[in-house]
Amino acid sequence: MKIAKLTTQQKRTDRFNVFLEDGGTEEYAFSVDEQVLVAWQLQKGMTLSGQDIEAIKAADQHRKCWNDALHYLAHSMRTEYQVRQHLLQKEYEPDMVESAVSRLKEYRFLQDEEFAMAFVRTKINTSDKGPVVVKEQLYQKGVAEDPAEHALQQFTPEMQLEAAHTFLEKKGKPKKNESASAMKIRLLNALMRKGFFRETAQEAWNRADLEQPEDEQREAVFQQGEKALRKWKDKYDDYTLEMKVKEHLYRKGFPLSFIQEFLEDLRERRQQDEEEVQSDDGAGIMGRDS
Numbered sequence: 001m002k003i004a005k006l007t008t009q010q011k012r013t014d015r016f017n018v019f020l021e022d023g024g025t026e027e028y029a030f031s032v033d034e035q036v037l038v039a040w041q042l043q044k045g046m047t048l049s050g051q052d053i054e055a056i057k058a059a060d061q062h063r064k065c066w067n068d069a070l071h072y073l074a075h076s077m078r079t080e081y082q083v084r085q086h087l088l089q090k091e092y093e094p095d096m097v098e099s100a101v102s103r104l105k106e107y108r109f110l111q112d113e114e115f116a117m118a119f120v121r122t123k124i125n126t127s128d129k130g131p132v133v134v135k136e137q138l139y140q141k142g143v144a145e146d147p148a149e150h151a152l153q154q155f156t157p158e159m160q161l162e163a164a165h166t167f168l169e170k171k172g173k174p175k176k177n178e179s180a181s182a183m184k185i186r187l188l189n190a191l192m193r194k195g196f197f198r199e200t201a202q203e204a205w206n207r208a209d210l211e212q213p214e215d216e217q218r219e220a221v222f223q224q225g226e227k228a229l230r231k232w233k234d235k236y237d238d239y240t241l242e243m244k245v246k247e248h249l250y251r252k253g254f255p256l257s258f259i260q261e262f263l264e265d266l267r268e269r270r271q272q273d274e275e276e277v278q279s280d281d282g283a284g285i286m287g288r289d290s
Contacts, residue, residue: 001029001053003046006037018042032056033063065096069104077115080105081142116143116151124155128167131155133195157200164196164204172210177223180211181253221258222265225249229266238270 004021009031016037020029032042036059048056065087072078072086080101087097104110116138123134131152138148171190174183184205191201228245236244242263249259 001048003042003044003048005044006042016042020048029053030057030060032060033067036060036063061092062096062099065090065092065100066103068092069100070109073104073109077118078110079112079115079142080110083110084142112143113147113150115141116147117154119143120151120154124159124163128163128194130163130191130195130197130200131160132197136195160196160200161204161207164191164200165207167191167194168204168208168210172208174216174220177220177227179220179253180217180255183210185253217255218258218261221249221254221262224252224254225259225262225266242266 001020001022004019004026007017007019009015009017014034015031016034017031018029019026030053032040036042036056039059040056042056068090069083069087072083078086083101083104084097087100088094092100101110119138119141120134123129123137129137134155135148135152138151139145143151168187168191172183172187174180175186178186187210188198188201188205191204192198196204225245228248229241232241232244235241245266246259246263249262250256
């Protein structure tokens with residue numbers, strides 16, 4: 001079959017439509033990248049065999065794969081794994097994908113070591129994540145253990161401590177009616193979920209000095225105690241109710257001294273209520289006698 005004509009695509013000037021003449025009829029056959037056109041020296045009147053056409057189409061697919069890889073890298077640094085997955089999702093043949101990846105590495109467009117170094121620097125400067133989470137993120141992007149470990153050396157223990165301390169300064173406020181102990185546990189757990197080691201989290205806590213004032217702790221105990229009383233007052237007798245409330249407050253991490261203070265206040269109020277009832281009963285009896 002002979003090439004009848006070559007035309008430039010309207011939306012892609014780097015691609016050409018190839019029309020073949022078959023039995024006196026001119027028909028569109030396929031399109032090719034400009035580089036493939038030049039490599040095969042395609043021109044009007046050139047005769048192509050069936051094998052030639054298949055080889056040209058294969059070369060064009062390789063070129064498409066390469067162009068897609070370059071376009072993907074143009075937006076951001078990527079890992080080998082990310083590029084492979086991107087190209088495979090576009091349904092390129094595995095051998096084409098590997099060819100593109102090898103070429104990218106040869107041109108130093110793909111370097112997992114540099115990616116890891118840049119990624120860790122960015123996380124240090126722009127996020128509140130600790131080294132454990134950052135390392136996991138590198139693994140998810142396909143970075144191997146050695147380059148990941150090497151890159152994480154930038155995140156020094158002192159920098160980790162500073163990042164954890166900064167987080168505590170921003171978030172280190174008690175929730176409503178929260179005990180000092182519960183606040184500490186909550187914040188330390190938050191730091192570990194963000195990828196900081198327990199030792200770093202504890203040291204950052206010691207440095208932050210986030211102890212609650214006594215009056216705030218006392219107020220929180222009384223608030224939580226009253227809430228527990230309303231919940232259980234109709235279910236238990238006085239002694240059992242006290243023990244239930246005491247256990248509840250203790251589990252929430254409140255100091256025992258403040259809990260005892262609340263319970264003593266409760267007993268005083270209960271005694272006052274009983275005295276008022278007795279006083280009212282006595283007044284009623286005197287009124288009937290008169």
